[in-house]
Amino acid sequence: MTNLLTNFEPTRAAGLERLKNFAPDAGQKYAIGRNYEGSAKDPGAVSALSPYLRSGVLSQSEVLRAVLDHHSPKEADHFIAEVLWRSYWQGWLALRPAVWDSYQADLKHLFNQVQTQSGLRQRWQSACLGQTGIAPFDAWAHDLVRSGYLHNHARMWFASIWVHTLELPWQLGADFFLRHLLDGCPASNTLGWKWVAGLQTIGKPYIATPENIAKFTHGRFTEVTGLAGQAAPLAAPAHPDPTPLWDTRQPDRALPTGLILHEDNLNPAHILTDAPPLAGHVTLIATADQTPWQMAPHVGAFREQAAQDMHRKLADRIGPASAPLTSAQALKAWAQDQGFAQLITADAPVGPTKAVLDAYDTLSDGPPLIRARARLDATAWPLATAGFFKFRAHIPKLLGLIT
Ligand SMILES: Cc1cc2nc3c(=O)[nH]c(=O)nc-3n(C[C@H](O)[C@H](O)[C@H](O)COP(=O)(O)OP(=O)(O)OC[C@H]3O[C@@H](n4cnc5c(N)ncnc54)[C@H](O)[C@@H]3O)c2cc1C
Numbered sequence: 001m002t003n004l005l006t007n008f009e010p011t012r013a014a015g016l017e018r019l020k021n022f023a024p025d026a027g028q029k030y031a032i033g034r035n036y037e038g039s040a041k042d043p044g045a046v047s048a049l050s051p052y053l054r055s056g057v058l059s060q061s062e063v064l065r066a067v068l069d070h071h072s073p074k075e076a077d078h079f080i081a082e083v084l085w086r087s088y089w090q091g092w093l094a095l096r097p098a099v100w101d102s103y104q105a106d107l108k109h110l111f112n113q114v115q116t117q118s119g120l121r122q123r124w125q126s127a128c129l130g131q132t133g134i135a136p137f138d139a140w141a142h143d144l145v146r147s148g149y150l151h152n153h154a155r156m157w158f159a160s161i162w163v164h165t166l167e168l169p170w171q172l173g174a175d176f177f178l179r180h181l182l183d184g185c186p187a188s189n190t191l192g193w194k195w196v197a198g199l200q201t202i203g204k205p206y207i208a209t210p211e212n213i214a215k216f217t218h219g220r221f222t223e224v225t226g227l228a229g230q231a232a233p234l235a236a237p238a239h240p241d242p243t244p245l246w247d248t249r250q251p252d253r254a255l256p257t258g259l260i261l262h263e264d265n266l267n268p269a270h271i272l273t274d275a276p277p278l279a280g281h282v283t284l285i286a287t288a289d290q291t292p293w294q295m296a297p298h299v300g301a302f303r304e305q306a307a308q309d310m311h312r313k314l315a316d317r318i319g320p321a322s323a324p325l326t327s328a329q330a331l332k333a334w335a336q337d338q339g340f341a342q343l344i345t346a347d348a349p350v351g352p353t354k355a356v357l358d359a360y361d362t363l364s365d366g367p368p369l370i371r372a373r374a375r376l377d378a379t380a381w382p383l384a385t386a387g388f389f390k391f392r393a394h395i396p397k398l399l400g401l402i403t
Helices: 003-007 012-025 028-033 050-054 060-068 077-095 098-116 118-128 135-147 152-165 170-180 186-197 210-216 297-318 328-338 352-362 375-383 388-392 395-402
Strands: 257-262 278-284 342-346 369-372
Touching (some): 003 135, 012 050, 012 060, 012 297, 060 077, 060 375, 077 186, 077 388, 077 395, 098 118, 098 170, 098 186, 118 135, 135 152, 152 170, 152 186, 152 210, 170 186, 257 328, 278 297, 328 352, 352 369, 375 395
Parallel strands (some): 342 369
């Protein structure tokens, strides 16, 4: 196992153990302590469940259920809201997939600029290597690369310094995070970076201050100097109007079916409890497509090993898994070779996995692909039409779905 995975064992058992230990502390202890910086090794008051949630090894519903076994919704309201921020960001992006497409196009353009403009290249490299001379920023760059995790407040400070002090493009910072975070998620990451830059809640950037950093790092970084006191002036294009979610279909329950696990959902309980006859299983690995640079090896290692763990559990029921696949063409060849009449997978939010599933739908001759959307996503995503404040009013209804 890659050393970087020491703090995050890529198994469902490890995720469940972490959840069991954290759930009793998800009430007041979390609310009071969540803003104080923790690390991958010692998360402090936060759960560090994000790599397991990101890959669907644990579902949001089961995490919320475990917490509600210990607390009333009111006692755990801070934690519940944070978990549902994830649904909100995913829903917001699902209703506006053009925002992800435009980030991906910007990245390709910036990749060329980094190759051709030595000034930009040097500033970008010194930020990624933690060699800017701004002590906390440099430390967080190292923490991220070495552990695959950063506390939420450190992500906010880091992104703020990247955008407003170093005046680097936010897209390059978002890419640096996505390549190294074990929980790197197209929706939470892209929109988190845009929010810090003042491009999400337009005109309201997040500015890191030395006092706030000193207080919430328990004095790890005091007397930080040189931080921008105001936001870099950035153009803020209007958000696209929400568009309808893509269609999902019901499977034919009589047909031999191939099951696809993917990096957004390695444990699709909502499919497995009521599936058509499953005749084979495979993992689709697509996140390398989200960056023009190389993904850090530990990210792929976590997801591939977590996938193997899930395939081992499925083997008794379906037989051994096929070798992982990376493209729509490969999925089609696998389905045809195995003689499946249909494929089924958990619906994937906007991002590289969905791009491969969309590409599959454009191919001819492959068996139909059924995307099964989990109940929480199906209800929550369409509610992300405006800001989180409005979305938050629906939390009691969303909690009603998971009990
Ligand atoms: C610039 C920036 C980039 C980010 N990139 C990502 C990312 O790529 N992937 C990601 O999962 N989160 C991202 N976040 C959100 C948040 O920082 C992480 O979810 C959180 O730090 C994960 O640690 P935890 O599991 O200990 O969180 P906890 O505080 O224990 O929260 C529990 C779970 O709730 C969800 N959650 C918590 N806070 C948020 C939030 N603000 N937005 C969305 N979901 C949240 C996560 O799934 C998290 O695991 C980003 C935030 C910022 C400011």
